[in-house]
Amino acid sequence: MNGSPNSGSGCNFAPWSDPKEKPLIRFDAVTKKFGDFVAIDNLNLKIYEREFFALLGPSGCGKTTLMRMLAGFEQPTMGSIMMRQQHLTDIPPHRRPVNMMFQSYALFPHMSVEQNIAFGLKQEKRPKAEIKDRVEEMIALVQLQAFAKRKPHQLSGGQRQRVALARSLAKKPKLLLLDEPLGALDRKLREQTQFELMTIQEKLGTTFVIVTHDQEEAMTVASRIALMDQGKLVQVSTPREIYETPNSRYVADFLGDVNIIGGHILGPDDKEDDIVQLAWHEDYAPLRIRLPQPVSFPEKGTERWVAVRPEKVRITKEYPTDTHNILKGKVLDIAYTGNISTYHVETEDGQIIKSQEANLEHLHRRAITWDDEVYVHWRAGGCVLLER
Amino acid sequence: MRRFSFFNASALTLGFAFLYLPIVLLIIFSFNESRLVTVWGGFSTKWYSAVFANKGFMDAAWVTVRVGLVSATLATILGTMAALVLVRAGRFPGKTLFSGMVYAPLVMPEVITGLSLLLLFVSLDFDRGFWTVILAHVTFSMCYSAVVISSRLVTFDMSLEEAAMDLGASRMATFFQITVPIILPSIVSAWLLSFTLSLDDLVIASFTSGPGATTLPMKIYSQVRLGVTPEINALSTILVVLVSTGVIAASLLTKRREVQRRREERAAVAGG
Numbered sequence: 001m002n003g004s005p006n007s008g009s010g011c012n013f014a015p016w017s018d019p020k021e022k023p024l025i026r027f028d029a030v031t032k033k034f035g036d037f038v039a040i041d042n043l044n045l046k047i048y049e050r051e052f053f054a055l056l057g058p059s060g061c062g063k064t065t066l067m068r069m070l071a072g073f074e075q076p077t078m079g080s081i082m083m084r085q086q087h088l089t090d091i092p093p094h095r096r097p098v099n100m101m102f103q104s105y106a107l108f109p110h111m112s113v114e115q116n117i118a119f120g121l122k123q124e125k126r127p128k129a130e131i132k133d134r135v136e137e138m139i140a141l142v143q144l145q146a147f148a149k150r151k152p153h154q155l156s157g158g159q160r161q162r163v164a165l166a167r168s169l170a171k172k173p174k175l176l177l178l179d180e181p182l183g184a185l186d187r188k189l190r191e192q193t194q195f196e197l198m199t200i201q202e203k204l205g206t207t208f209v210i211v212t213h214d215q216e217e218a219m220t221v222a223s224r225i226a227l228m229d230q231g232k233l234v235q236v237s238t239p240r241e242i243y244e245t246p247n248s249r250y251v252a253d254f255l256g257d258v259n260i261i262g263g264h265i266l267g268p269d270d271k272e273d274d275i276v277q278l279a280w281h282e283d284y285a286p287l288r289i290r291l292p293q294p295v296s297f298p299e300k301g302t303e304r305w306v307a308v309r310p311e312k313v314r315i316t317k318e319y320p321t322d323t324h325n326i327l328k329g330k331v332l333d334i335a336y337t338g339n340i341s342t343y344h345v346e347t348e349d350g351q352i353i354k355s356q357e358a359n360l361e362h363l364h365r366r367a368i369t370w371d372d373e374v375y376v377h378w379r380a381g382g383c384v385l386l387e388r
Numbered sequence: 389m390r391r392f393s394f395f396n397a398s399a400l401t402l403g404f405a406f407l408y409l410p411i412v413l414l415i416i417f418s419f420n421e422s423r424l425v426t427v428w429g430g431f432s433t434k435w436y437s438a439v440f441a442n443k444g445f446m447d448a449a450w451v452t453v454r455v456g457l458v459s460a461t462l463a464t465i466l467g468t469m470a471a472l473v474l475v476r477a478g479r480f481p482g483k484t485l486f487s488g489m490v491y492a493p494l495v496m497p498e499v500i501t502g503l504s505l506l507l508l509f510v511s512l513d514f515d516r517g518f519w520t521v522i523l524a525h526v527t528f529s530m531c532y533s534a535v536v537i538s539s540r541l542v543t544f545d546m547s548l549e550e551a552a553m554d555l556g557a558s559r560m561a562t563f564f565q566i567t568v569p570i571i572l573p574s575i576v577s578a579w580l581l582s583f584t585l586s587l588d589d590l591v592i593a594s595f596t597s598g599p600g601a602t603t604l605p606m607k608i609y610s611q612v613r614l615g616v617t618p619e620i621n622a623l624s625t626i627l628v629v630l631v632s633t634g635v636i637a638a639s640l641l642t643k644r645r646e647v648q649r650r651r652e653e654r655a656a657v658a659g660g
């Protein structure tokens with residue numbers, strides 16, 4: 001589950017942090033209302049060329065609406081969407097250099113695989129030979145040579161998904177929108193297709209915007225992830241940043257598993273000056289959290305939260321040394337998921353702390369078991385301080 | 389599965405007998421050798437030859453077929469347009485009124501429809517004949533085709549049209565390359581339905597027809613008033629066969645489309 005920011009375009013690919021770089025797509029204060037309901041709420045966003053941009057968020061938060069505005073099926077109620085120097089709002093869907101792969105695939109049932117892929121090219125009235133070459137190229141890309149003459153209903157779900165992908169890629173769009181493209185695939189095929197997508201992106205240099213419910217998928221393919229909630233962007237960052245330094249409890253909780261403890265700022269640590277202390281319970285020592293550089297201390301007494309990922313919480317029977325935060329508790333539950341075990345530890349005041357350990361040895365040798373008195377501990381650099 | 393009891397069987401038999409006995413009798417007596425309609429005199433197809441030799445009948449048949457072809461085509465086009473507006477246009481002022489008005493002629497007594505059309509043609513000083521019958525038939529059969537086509541459009545997946553537009557097809561191109569081919573079975577069944585409706589209409593045609601535009605049902609009716617002949621039986625049998633072929637073809641198309649859609653849906657679900 002660890003984020004690996006491996007956009008298809010190399011490790012140093014970060015146009016968003018380069019002020020000279022011009023975005024491909026720019027949302028300026030875009031609001032979309034359906035009647036009184038605000039689906040997209042004053043949204044600002046820049047997407048750069050060759051990005052693999054993932055949209056994440058709970059159901060109904062407006063991801064599809066955002067995509068549909070890019071494709072031209074919905075008009076923003078307020079604000080503007082620019083593509084380079086052009087107002088997208090003025091361009092009807094069939095004139096936009098944007099193609100969309102629908103969640104339902106939307107393959108034309110009366111056309112064969114070939115005809116489906118050729119449809120977009122035919123609309124441009126390109127020469128026959130060119131269309132034929134391009135269709136063959138696309139069919140080879142998604143490895144459907146044996147199925148070119150079949151109708152959609154004669155294909156499996158995975159094959160259809162690849163037809164939809166080939167069809168949306170055929171016109172070499174500047175921007176490709178993928179609305180939950182891999183939702184229908186089993187795990188193996190999904191992983192395989194994720195890599196295919198990244199390869200395609202590397203080959204064609206297309207900009208991808210992908211909606212997904214699967215955060216692992218977003219982590220794998222995306223150069224940046226945008227997390228949405230109720231029509232607003234909560235955080236837009238690289239997979240590593242959004243996982244390691246979420247900007248709110250909402251983000252921390254949405255992506256992966258997390259322990260969150262609330263408290264009040266006490267002040268700097270007396271030994272290390274980039275560590276802040278958080279008072280969270282009168283019977284316990286304050287928690288210590290290393291702040292990111294450059295350090296700016298929050299005011300004393302303000303309410304803050306600390307978030308720590310279970311895999312960064314160690315669990316031992318002996319009192320640990322060389323660590324910053326130590327809590328004593330009792331093992332309440334152990335969840336075994338093959339490669340890892342998650343320990344649910346209850347502290348004396350009822351706080352549950354989750355700790356994950358890789359299963360290095362066979363289970364019957366497990367050193368820690370139910371009802372054991374244990375210490376859970378983590379270092380100040382392993383957790384983050386959250387404002388909201 | 390429910391039990392097929394004696395009661396069910398007899399109810400079914402009685403029901404079907406009630407519905408079809410008269411028609412079966414008509415068909416049997418059309419093969420009667422005897423000139424007397426109610427006395428069986430042996431098997432013969434001579435009345436059919438007589439029908440085909442009768443110029444009055446043949447002229448009427450030709451008028452009927454032409455009226456049917458033209459009015460069914462017009463009704464299907466208009467019905468498709470009405471269905472598109474009903475299903476696609478979202479809410480607009482007067483939508484409820486419009487949809488009510490499209491469906492109203494379905495339940496309007498034919499006599500009223502015929503009479504009001506007659507009044508219209510008279511007041512506009514139209515010469516009644518071939519074209520007035522066509523106009524009248526379009527008026528009522530387009531409601532049926534609107535119903536048939538809109539029931540298909542309701543289940544039409546809009547994302548197919550969006551996908552087409554997304555791939556660069558204009559609205560027009562999308563309609564003719566995507567929408568029409570996909571709903572074609574229901575367009576054809578709407579056409580067949582309109583055609584058969586036109587074929588067997590008597591009341592409205594009687595009101596709106598004029599000299600030289602006698603349709604087959606009108607001809608039969610006027611003949612019957614002079615007495616039922618075996619010839620009429622034969623002619624009616626031909627009409628029955630034509631009409632039932634049309635209706636069966638229309639419902640088979642609808643059925644096949646339904647089966648096809650269900651198969652596609654099942655495939656989609658199985659894939660998903």
Ligand SMILES: Nc1ncnc2c1ncn2[C@@H]1O[C@H](COP(=O)(O)OP(=O)(O)OP(=O)(O)O)[C@@H](O)[C@H]1O
Pocket residue numbers: 034037039057058059060061062063064065066
């Ligand atoms: N045409 C519409 N009319 C009215 N409300 C709409 C319309 N389209 C979307 N909405 C509403 O806008 C909100 C956002 O919808 P959207 O489809 O963008 O959600 P989503 O993030 O894609 O959700 P999911 O993950 O379930 O696909 C939802 O609450 C939805 O009910």
Ligand SMILES: [Mg+2]
Pocket residue numbers: 063064065
């Ligand atoms: Mg959606």
